[in-house]
Amino acid sequence: MRLELSAEDQAFREEMAASFTRVVPEEIRTAVLEGQEVTAEMIRTSQKALNAEGLAVPHWPVEWGGRGWTELQRHLWHEEMVRAGVPSPLPFNTSMIGPVLAQFASQEMKERFLPATANLDIWWSQGFSEPDAGSDLAGLRTTAVRDGEDWVVNGQKTWTTLGQYGDWIFTLVRTDPEAKKQLGISMLLIDMTTPGVEVRPIELIDGGHEVNEVWFTDVRVPGENLVGEVNQGWTMAKFLLGNERVGVAPVALVKRMLASAKERAGDRLDDPLTRARIAELENQLLALELTALRVVAHSADGEPHPASSVLKLRGTELQQAVSELAVDLAGPAALVPGSLEQADAPDWARRSAPVYLNYRKASIYGGSNEIQRQIIARTILGL
Amino acid sequence: MDFTHDEEQVALRDAVRGLLGRKYADFEERRRTARGELGFDETVWKQLAEMGVLGLPFDEEHGGMGAGPVEVGLVASEVGRVLAPEPFLAAVVLGGGAVAAAGTDEQKAELLGALAAGERRLALAHTDGATPVTAAEADGGWMLTGAKEPVLGGDAETLVVSAALPGGGTGLFVVDGEACERATGPAFDGSRVSRVVLSGTAATPLGEPGADASAALARVLDLGRLAACHEALGGMEVALQATTAYLKSRKQFGVPLNTFQALNFRAADMYVSLELTRSIVAWATMMVAESDAGLAHEAVLRAALQVSRAGRHVGQEAIQLHGGIAMTAEYLVGNITSHLTALDHLLGDGQQHLAELAGAVDGYPGLDPLAPTMRSASTQ
Numbered sequence: 047m048r049l050e051l052s053a054e055d056q057a058f059r060e061e062m063a064a065s066f067t068r069v070v071p072e073e074i075r076t077a078v079l080e081g082q083e084v085t086a087e088m089i090r091t092s093q094k095a096l097n098a099e100g101l102a103v104p105h106w107p108v109e110w111g112g113r114g115w116t117e118l119q120r121h122l123w124h125e126e127m128v129r130a131g132v133p134s135p136l137p138f139n140t141s142m143i144g145p146v147l148a149q150f151a152s153q154e155m156k157e158r159f160l161p162a163t164a165n166l167d168i169w170w171s172q173g174f175s176e177p178d179a180g181s182d183l184a185g186l187r188t189t190a191v192r193d194g195e196d197w198v199v200n201g202q203k204t205w206t207t208l209g210q211y212g213d214w215i216f217t218l219v220r221t222d223p224e225a226k227k228q229l230g231i232s233m234l235l236i237d238m239t240t241p242g243v244e245v246r247p248i249e250l251i252d253g254g255h256e257v258n259e260v261w262f263t264d265v266r267v268p269g270e271n272l273v274g275e276v277n278q279g280w281t282m283a284k285f286l287l288g289n290e291r292v293g294v295a296p297v298a299l300v301k302r303m304l305a306s307a308k309e310r311a312g313d314r315l316d317d318p319l320t321r322a323r324i325a326e327l328e329n330q331l332l333a334l335e336l337t338a339l340r341v342v343a344h345s346a347d348g349e350p351h352p353a354s355s356v357l358k359l360r361g362t363e364l365q366q367a368v369s370e371l372a373v374d375l376a377g378p379a380a381l382v383p384g385s386l387e388q389a390d391a392p393d394w395a396r397r398s399a400p401v402y403l404n405y406r407k408a409s410i411y412g413g414s415n416e417i418q419r420q421i422i423a424r425t426i427l428g429l
Numbered sequence: 430m431d432f433t434h435d436e437e438q439v440a441l442r443d444a445v446r447g448l449l450g451r452k453y454a455d456f457e458e459r460r461r462t463a464r465g466e467l468g469f470d471e472t473v474w475k476q477l478a479e480m481g482v483l484g485l486p487f488d489e490e491h492g493g494m495g496a497g498p499v500e501v502g503l504v505a506s507e508v509g510r511v512l513a514p515e516p517f518l519a520a521v522v523l524g525g526g527a528v529a530a531a532g533t534d535e536q537k538a539e540l541l542g543a544l545a546a547g548e549r550r551l552a553l554a555h556t557d558g559a560t561p562v563t564a565a566e567a568d569g570g571w572m573l574t575g576a577k578e579p580v581l582g583g584d585a586e587t588l589v590v591s592a593a594l595p596g597g598g599t600g601l602f603v604v605d606g607e608a609c610e611r612a613t614g615p616a617f618d619g620s621r622v623s624r625v626v627l628s629g630t631a632a633t634p635l636g637e638p639g640a641d642a643s644a645a646l647a648r649v650l651d652l653g654r655l656a657a658c659h660e661a662l663g664g665m666e667v668a669l670q671a672t673t674a675y676l677k678s679r680k681q682f683g684v685p686l687n688t689f690q691a692l693n694f695r696a697a698d699m700y701v702s703l704e705l706t707r708s709i710v711a712w713a714t715m716m717v718a719e720s721d722a723g724l725a726h727e728a729v730l731r732a733a734l735q736v737s738r739a740g741r742h743v744g745q746e747a748i749q750l751h752g753g754i755a756m757t758a759e760y761l762v763g764n765i766t767s768h769l770t771a772l773d774h775l776l777g778d779g780q781q782h783l784a785e786l787a788g789a790v791d792g793y794p795g796l797d798p799l800a801p802t803m804r805s806a807s808t809q
Contacts, residue, residue: 047438047499048431049715051799055430059799118430129805305795305805321787326734329709329786332796333735336708339798340432353704360701422700423693427673 059122066130069095075131081306081394081401084133086169086211093135093166101127102135103164107148110160117342128298138170138207139163143216145289146233146282150274159235171212171238173203173260174283181414183218184227184280188262190219190234197221197234197272199242199265205411209245209258212238218279231279235271242266252400287413295357296365296408297335303368304331310394311375320375327367334360352426359418362408369402430799432711434503441500445507448476453511456761460619463514468584468621474515475547483521484545486652487529492542498652498717502659502710509663512761512768514619516550519582522656523649524551527589530645531601531636540587540603550585553649554604554625562627564592564600571634573602573627581775583623584613589635590627591646598641602632618767648722650776651729655717657772658710658729658736664765664772665706665740668747669699671762675751692750699746702739709735712798724803730782737779740769 051059067075074088096102097111105120106112115123127134144163147156162168179186188201199219206215215236222230236243242265247255273282304327314320334357341351373380376395383389384396409415423429434442452473453459462470477483486501487493494500501522508517521544528540528551543549554562554577562575573592580588586606594600610626636642673696676687686692713732717725744766748755755763773779797805 047434047711047715047718049712049719050801051430301795301805308791309794315791318787321790322783325783325787325790328790328796329731329734329783330705332731332798333705333709335796336712336798337705339430340708340711343430343432353708356701356704360705416694419694419697420690422697423687423690427669427693427696427700429673429676429687429693429696 055118055122058119059126062123062126063130065099065101066127066132069099069101070130070132071095074133077131078133079131079302079306081397086208089133089136090166090169092133093139096132096135097165102166103140103144106140106144106160106164110144110148110156111164118339121338121342125298128302131302136166136169136208138172138216139166139168141289142172142286143170143235146216146286147273149285150233150278150282155270155273169208169211169213171206171209171215171260173206173215173217173236175205176202177204181417183283184231186218186220186231188217188219189223190221190232190267192221192269193266195269197267197269199234199236199262199267201262203260203262204248204257206245206258206260207256209238209260210247210255212245214238215243215260216273218283221279222277225277228280230277231283232276233273233279233282234267235273236262236265236267240265240267250404251406252404254400254404256404295334295338295354295361297331297338297357297361300331300361300365300368301335303365303372304328306394307368307372307375310372310392314375323371327364327371330360330367331364334364355418355422355426358412359415359422362405362412362415365408366402366405369398369405372398373402432708434499438500438503441496442503442507444480445477445482445504446510448473448480449507449511449513449515453513456512456764457759459512459514460759463615463619468615469514469516473513477515477517478545478547481545482517483525483547484541485521487525487537487541487545491529491534491537492545493529494545498655498714501652501656502714505656505659506663506666509660509768510667512619512664512764514621516552516582516585516621518653518656518660519552519621520544520550520585523553523555523581523653524585524587524589526649526652527551527553527601527646528603528635530649531642533636536603536635549587550582551587551589552580552582552585552606552623553653554580554583554588554590555646555650556580558624558626562590562592564594564602564632565629566595566639571602571632571638572629573604573632574629576624576626578624579616579622580625582621583611583625584621588625590625590632591642592632594639594641596639599643599646600639601635601642601646603635604630604632616771618764618771620768620771644722647726651717651722651726654729654733654776655710655713657775658713658732661736661740661769661772662703662706662710664769665703665743668743668762668765669696669703672696672699672747672750675754686750695746695750699743702742706735706739716803727786727803730786733777734779734782734786737773737782740773741779744769 070092074092103111104113104115108114176186190197190199217234218231219234221232242263244261246259248257341354376398379391379395380399382391382396481494484493485496489495525544558576558578560575565572588604588606590602590604591599608630611623613623616622679686710732713728716728747762754760793804795805
């Protein structure tokens with residue numbers, strides 16, 4: 047047992063910290079750190095800058111821009127990136143479709159899409175969930191029917207995050223209605239400018255427009271846009287969702303949120319109950335971070351450590367708890383509208399309730415926390 | 430960064446598990462042993478001595494093995510898994526630890542040598558009763574007056590007693606157990622706990638006479654808390670294992686209990702608590718082994734806070750998910766919960782640790798377990 051990082055990893059960490067502040071423009075990092083709105087343009091600029099330095103997709107295969115880092119180094123990369131206020135590379139590109147294409151797509155398709163995906167020249171949207179297929183994703187009903195060389199797609203996807211910016215959407219579609227539900231699914235890449243694709247905004251309880259419905263009406267998709275083989279979609283979906291679970295443990299983000307909350311607490315820190323609440327959250331977060339380190343330090347050959355299922359579950363719970371703390375620290379100032387040009391209440395206080403409400407999503411997406419409990423109960427405890 | 434044990438450490442764990450696991454595989458044997466006159470098994474104690482366990486953390490020149498907190502933690506965890514009644518925490522970690530931290534070379538050689546050989550048990554009498562123990566110098570010697578309770582394993586041959594010094598500060602003294610007025614009984618979890626009354630009782634200063642031993646004492650208490658964390662962790666592991674096994678085998682309404690998702694989810698949450706605790710206890714152990722006393726103290730408090738929270742969660746749920754059987758004295762699981770409760774309150778509970786941590790919470794921006802200072806740099 048040894049606590050400290052090896053000299054090599056320590057140097058790596060310092061190099062990452064220095065790189066992120068050098069590579070990504072300060073105004074973008076400041077916007078992130080101060081919790082201001084991060085625009086699509088900022089996300090594009092940031093990811094292109096990261097990609098130019100080989101920092102956007104280090105976990106991809108080396109021939110497509112990956113770096114061959116250890117799990118621990120990837121953890122340090124992510125940790126330092128979040129700490130520096132760099133917007134995370136668009137997860138639909140870098141964590142979801144990129145690794146799927148690298149694993150399952152034809153060489154031609156890889157060459158066509160992977161470089162543009164890494165560089166965010168293509169903004170990907172995710173077309174998985176449907177109104178009647180949430181946690182039970184395999185129940186999806188959007189169909190793709192072969193017509194000559196093309197597929198004709200009909201149906202509806204929903205909860206498509208940032209779909210309003212999407213250039214392309216990767217979808218799971220039903221290609222064999224007769225097969226057992228998991229076996230009749232394929233993955234299709236669809237250009238969102240194709241006639242028959244319609245994106246409709248969904249307004250959320252935080253007042254924002256983050257997610258969308260995406261409707262497909264007789265959308266013609268070239269046959270070459272099928273990823274891998276027909277009816278192989280569920281294999282790819284499981285591969286993608288497995289990656290997503292590891293990626294959504296928000297340790298670094300929650301650390302930053304908690305440090306900000308503490309800094310903003312001001313006089314409220316004189317209250318022993320507030321101090322105890324913060325100290326307890328810090329300790330819970332420390333236990334989670336150490337679990338994440340245990341997982342990354344001992345994940346062999348890409349096999350997830352059993353404790354990795356704890357990360358998403360507990361990470362999102364803490365993310366929600368810290369966002370709840372921020373609303374309590376804001377107090378009545380949370381009600382001062384963010385839209386007022388002049389107000390005494392600071393921005394963070396006026397945004398605190400929408401953030402709190404927004405983060406209720408965290409225990410629902412990426413495999414809801416109940417799905418995580420099911421995974422723990424079944425695969426770890428054998429129940 | 431490495432959370433794994435090396436071959437020697439694994440061999441130590443396996444050896445201790447072999448001995449204690451075999452002896453107390455049947456929980457009835459543990460109950461019988463704990464109820465006996467001595468409260469533990471002398472043969473097992475001797476075997477632990479032969480394995481080097483009773484001298485584990487002490488210098489080789491004093492009869493010890495020269496091991497550290499990692500090894501002590503491995504043994505404590507095995508003790509916790511079977512609720513072994515042998516007083517490893519009381520005699521070795523606390524009693525012996527105090528001698529190792531504050532004693533002269535001569536005292537260490539004598540007391541630790543006898544302890545390591547299984548010939549003499551030590552205990553640390555620190556928590557005061559209603560009359561705090563004070564030390565006085567008289568006729569070229571020292572005398573102690575006051576009462577200590579509870580003293581874990583206080584029926585030991587030799588006691589190390591903390592006492593207020595006449596000039597301020599806290600001294601540590603060696604007292605012959607027979608020279609005190611002692612009463613010993615089983616605590617609610619079966620641990621042997623004593624009340625020790627000193628009435629002008631002759632005592633030998635541990636280390637330099639009259640010197641303040643507060644720092645050494647604080648270190649020993651931290652080592653004790655850390656070992657208690659490991660002991661609790663061992664108990665929690667077994668409580669969860671027993672619970673999942675029970676959910677799979679116990680039938681109600683004609684089906685096994687694991688048919689019911691409400692129960693499985695609660696077991697999953699127990700697993701979450703256990704894994705988080707495993708991580709922070711391993712980290713605190715490394716901090717104690719590698720860091721200065723201040724950081725080590727904070728790390729121990731942090732681990733002990735998590736253990737307190739998780740121990741209650743896992744212990745309570747283990748009983749609930751078993752149902753009535755876990756309320757019985759003859760079944761292991763309820764006894765684990767009882768022992769977790771005792772460990773939680775032995776050297777300060779979660780609430781006290783939280784209060785201490787909360788007191789310092791505005792002194793740093795955030796925590797960073799990878800930084801040598803444990804503090805994260807400011808983001809700006």
